[in-house]
Amino acid sequence: MANANAESRYLLWGWFALLILSLCIVQLGGGRGGGQVITAVLGIALIKAAVIIEQFMDMRHAPRLWRCLLHAWVAVLSLAIAVIMAL
Amino acid sequence: MSTLPEAFATEPVRRLPGDLAMWCFILAELTLFAALIITFAVSQALNRQLFSAGRALLDRSTGLDMTLSLLSSGALIALGVVQVRKAAQRRGAYLLIAAFLSALVYVWIKSQEYWHLAHLGLNIERDTFFTLFWILTGLHFVHVLLGMLIIVCMSYTAWRGEFDPQAPSAIESGALYWHMVDLIWLMLFPVVYLING
Numbered sequence: 001m002a003n004a005n006a007e008s009r010y011l012l013w014g015w016f017a018l019l020i021l022s023l024c025i026v027q028l029g030g031g032r033g034g035g036q037v038i039t040a041v042l043g044i045a046l047i048k049a050a051v052i053i054e055q056f057m058d059m060r061h062a063p064r065l066w067r068c069l070l071h072a073w074v075a076v077l078s079l080a081i082a083v084i085m086a087l
Numbered sequence: 088m089s090t091l092p093e094a095f096a097t098e099p100v101r102r103l104p105g106d107l108a109m110w111c112f113i114l115a116e117l118t119l120f121a122a123l124i125i126t127f128a129v130s131q132a133l134n135r136q137l138f139s140a141g142r143a144l145l146d147r148s149t150g151l152d153m154t155l156s157l158l159s160s161g162a163l164i165a166l167g168v169v170q171v172r173k174a175a176q177r178r179g180a181y182l183l184i185a186a187f188l189s190a191l192v193y194v195w196i197k198s199q200e201y202w203h204l205a206h207l208g209l210n211i212e213r214d215t216f217f218t219l220f221w222i223l224t225g226l227h228f229v230h231v232l233l234g235m236l237i238i239v240c241m242s243y244t245a246w247r248g249e250f251d252p253q254a255p256s257a258i259e260s261g262a263l264y265w266h267m268v269d270l271i272w273l274m275l276f277p278v279v280y281l282i283n284g
Contacts, residue, residue, distance in 0.1 A: 004173040008166055015162035019155060026151045029281025041277045048273050056165045057266045058259075063101045066110065070270075077121050077274055084128040085282065 014055035021048050038085050042078040049074040105260035113267045116230070120271045123226070124278055127219045131282075134215060139283050141216030144209060149200050150280040153193050154272065157231075160189035161269040164238070164262045171245055174252040180245035186265075187238045190231060197228055220279060227271060234268050237261045 025044045028037055050071065054060045059067045103110065131138040167182035204210070204217075211221040241261045244250055250258050 004169050007169050011162055011165045011169065015158065018158045018162075022151060022154045022158065025277060025281065026147055029147075029277055029283075038282055041282055045273055045277050049270055052161065052266055052270050052273065056161050056269070057263060058104050058165075058168075061101055062103050066103055069114070073117050073121065074270070074274065077124060080125055081128045081278060081282075084125070084132050087132055 011055055014051045018048055018051055021051075035086055038082060042082055046074055046078050104256070105263045106256050109260040109263055113263060116267060117271070120223075120227075120275070123219075123223050124274055127223060127278055130215050130219060135283075137214060138216050141209075141214065141220070142280065142283060144204075144207070145220075145280055146200070147280055149196060150276055153196050154276055156189050156192040156196065157269050157272050160186045160193070161266055163189060164265050167241075167245070168255065168258055168262050171250050171258050172252055172255050176245045176248045176250060176252075179250075179258075180242050183238055183242040183245055187235060187242065190235050190238065193231060194228075194235070197224070197231075223275060223279060227268070227275060230268050230271070234265045237264055 021044050025041055025048075028044070029041045053067070053070045053074075057070070059070060163182050163186035167179040167186060170176070170179035170182060209217050211218050238261070241258055245258070
């Protein structure tokens with residue numbers, strides 16, 4: 001019971017962090033973004049994705065290969081977008 | 088120096104949540120969306136002015152509202168899974184119903200946005216930006232609708248107390264699908280609504 005309550009609190013903190021990060025990302029993006037803005041927006045998206053993967057998907061206790069695969073999807077996609085936008 | 092069995096005893100047990108089949112499906116979906124998002128980024132790099140003008144016609148606050156409703160829905164599902172795991176299935180069902188309602192807010196906002204854009208003549212044939220916008224967000228929208236159907240099934244099963252708290256892979260698989268939808272939106276939203284390269 002205590003574990004479940006701690007896990008629920010942990011999820012609620014994750015949700016709260018995601019809401020704050022979403023507000024930040026909208027404030028940052030949208031204008032005529034230079035390289036720094038794009039990097040910041042994608043950086044925040046990376047952090048948000050990490051929260052979803054680790055907390056919501058409960059991957060922190062999963063085999064490393066699967067965990068790395070998910071994080072790699074986000075990282076490679078963000079990197080690809082940043083490189084393409086910079087070209 | 089510890090012996091080998093002692094070393095294993097200190098290692099936490101690692102378990103992949105959900106079914107392996109669901110994970111294969113999730114990887115396939117993530118690959119598909121990655122290809123589409125990269126296509127969008129490449130098209131933008133080739134025609135920056137067109138994409139900037141197209142993006143200016145979208146409402147960022149609408150995008151934010153959709154993000155918040157999807158994230159809230161994801162959090163409620165994760166909380167529901169925790170309740171089912173500790174055998175409080177009725178409470179889990181309430182949380183899953185709340186997740187469904189939050190997803191419904193996304194569907195309502197997205198439908199309003201689609202209706203508004205279509206009313207302005209900004210349909211799939213307008214230009215490259217709107218072609219890719221409708222394909223990307225439309226495909227995601229279909230995934231959301233499918234996810235909502237899964238949430239209804241999960242809620243019903245939890246309501247009847249038919250999940251096995253000792254073997255929660257069925258409810259975890261449903262939840263994983265929804266979190267995948269969230270994860271895709273987290274990458275799709277900045278690329279489509281925010282980043283003017």
